[in-house]
Amino acid sequence: MTTRAGHQPTPEGEAAVDAGGRVSRVSVTPVAFRDPPLLNVVGVHQPFVLRAIVQVHTDAGLVGLGETYADRAHLQRLEAVAAALPGLDAFDLNGLRRVVVAALGASTGGAGASFGGMLDLSSAVDTVAAPFEVALLDLQGRVLGRPVSDLLGGAVRERVPYSAYLFYKWAGHPGRDDDPWGEGRTPEQMVAQARRMVDDYGFGAIKLKGGVYEPRHEIETVEALAAAFPGHALRIDPNGAWTVETSVEVAGRLSGVLEYLEDPTPGIDGMAAVARQSDLPLATNMCVIAFDHLKPAVAADAVQVVLSDHHLWGGLRRSALLGGICETFGMGLSMHSNSHLGVSLAAMTHLAAAIPNLTYACDTHYPWKAEEVIRPGVLEFREGSVAVPTGPGLGVELDEDALAALHEQYVTCGQRGREDTAYMRTVVPGFTPNTARW
Numbered sequence: 001m002t003t004r005a006g007h008q009p010t011p012e013g014e015a016a017v018d019a020g021g022r023v024s025r026v027s028v029t030p031v032a033f034r035d036p037p038l039l040n041v042v043g044v045h046q047p048f049v050l051r052a053i054v055q056v057h058t059d060a061g062l063v064g065l066g067e068t069y070a071d072r073a074h075l076q077r078l079e080a081v082a083a084a085l086p087g088l089d090a091f092d093l094n095g096l097r098r099v100v101v102a103a104l105g106a107s108t109g110g111a112g113a114s115f116g117g118m119l120d121l122s123s124a125v126d127t128v129a130a131p132f133e134v135a136l137l138d139l140q141g142r143v144l145g146r147p148v149s150d151l152l153g154g155a156v157r158e159r160v161p162y163s164a165y166l167f168y169k170w171a172g173h174p175g176r177d178d179d180p181w182g183e184g185r186t187p188e189q190m191v192a193q194a195r196r197m198v199d200d201y202g203f204g205a206i207k208l209k210g211g212v213y214e215p216r217h218e219i220e221t222v223e224a225l226a227a228a229f230p231g232h233a234l235r236i237d238p239n240g241a242w243t244v245e246t247s248v249e250v251a252g253r254l255s256g257v258l259e260y261l262e263d264p265t266p267g268i269d270g271m272a273a274v275a276r277q278s279d280l281p282l283a284t285n286m287c288v289i290a291f292d293h294l295k296p297a298v299a300a301d302a303v304q305v306v307l308s309d310h311h312l313w314g315g316l317r318r319s320a321l322l323g324g325i326c327e328t329f330g331m332g333l334s335m336h337s338n339s340h341l342g343v344s345l346a347a348m349t350h351l352a353a354a355i356p357n358l359t360y361a362c363d364t365h366y367p368w369k370a371e372e373v374i375r376p377g378v379l380e381f382r383e384g385s386v387a388v389p390t391g392p393g394l395g396v397e398l399d400e401d402a403l404a405a406l407h408e409q410y411v412t413c414g415q416r417g418r419e420d421t422a423y424m425r426t427v428v429p430g431f432t433p434n435t436a437r438w
């Protein structure tokens with residue numbers, strides 16, 4: 001097949017075009033939803049999370065959904081792709097990639113870009129393509145009357161387990177008293193936070209976001225969680241807050257307590273040095289976040305578990321490819337999250353259902369949010385897991401009124417990017433990220 005300028009259907013593509021239609025219009029709607037002041041290595045979550053909802057319309061009258069970040073520079077890239085997509089066959093995922101590469105032009109590298117200092121944008125093509133790929137898969141599923149998990153090879157599990165994602169946190173955003181979670185600082189408070197999540201959602205795995213306090217305090221928190229939740233799988237993720245030496249010490253102390261230790265120290269070399277001196281599996285969503293990073297990480301035996309994230313790895317099919325690579329090199333696979341809405345939760349659930357070697361409970365920030373853009377009823381947590389939607393495509397429907405309300409909130413909230421460090425400095429002047437601090 002040759003490159004299709006203007007996306008004219010080739011004869012062999014005709015049947016698919018007839019069935020699924022061609023992209024006629026694409027909208028990218030930035031939204032904002034309220035978020036508690038969750039602490040991490042670079043600062044604290046702002047009052048709102050920004051997300052973009054992608055709607056891909058076809059001339060057959062169907063709409064596919066995707067969701068991604070909505071930081072200003074990312075939005076501009078999404079808009080460039082959205083403008084170039086009309087005419088594309090809804091089944092032409094390779095064509096989508098060509099459109100993204102062409103639309104981004106010189107800005108495909110993305111080196112140095114990041115979302116609030118938490119996530120380096122290693123591959124702009126993958127990150128920008130992802131929500132459109134999800135939307136096209138949603139469309140394909142709607143055409144075929146099959147769930148997205150079937151398009152990824154078929155669900156190997158009916159339910160996808162997720163983990164409770166604990167955060168140290170302030171009692172509330174400054175000047176507001178509407179935070180239903182309260183302060184999260186002491187081990188007792190963190191056990192109470194976990195209790196609420198486990199009671200409400202039934203989670204069987206618990207992840208603690210660390211990198212906030214000195215390691216001794218965070219170890220005590222993990223030990224309190226282990227005592228309070230025997231039999232639960234535990235993880236801590238300090239996002240590279242520790243030196244190699246500290247990481248080895250903590251790994252020794254928590255060996256037998258944790259199922260894996262996530263990003264204790266920055267970089268592939270640092271992780272490899274820890275791995276050589278520890279028997280705890282090391283997981284990452286920081287030093288391996290794009291296909292380019294796999295070869296050096298495997299060569300150095302730096303990580304034992306890769307945390308996939310379709311938003312960063314180019315969508316659902318490339319994340320499934322990542323699963324195959326992890327299997328080849330004997331690495332485990334888990335799933336990372338950032339604050340997200342239901343379109344992403346649906347996509348994550350289909351993906352996790354269809355990857356046989358994704359054997360850990362996936363991360364999700366879902367319990368922290370109180371607002372939504374999809375209609376209720378499909379994505380329910382029971383016993384810590386979400387049933388894989390069985391309806392066509394992603395299996396979720398947009399609530400247009402809710403989308404409009406959260407878009408209005410985006411317009412008025414004043415935030416245009418994720419700025420955890422800057423927000424922290426409004427309360428703690430001079431704060432510097434805790435990377436490799438201890």
Ligand SMILES: O=C([O-])C(=O)C[C@H](O)[C@@H](O)C(=O)[O-]
Nearest residue numbers: 040118237285336337338339
């Ligand atoms: O596993 C991780 O590193 C994350 O979940 C990254 C996120 O940005 C998290 O740290 C957060 O929400 O602050």
Ligand SMILES: [Mg+2]
Nearest residue numbers: 237262263285
């Ligand atoms: Mg992490």
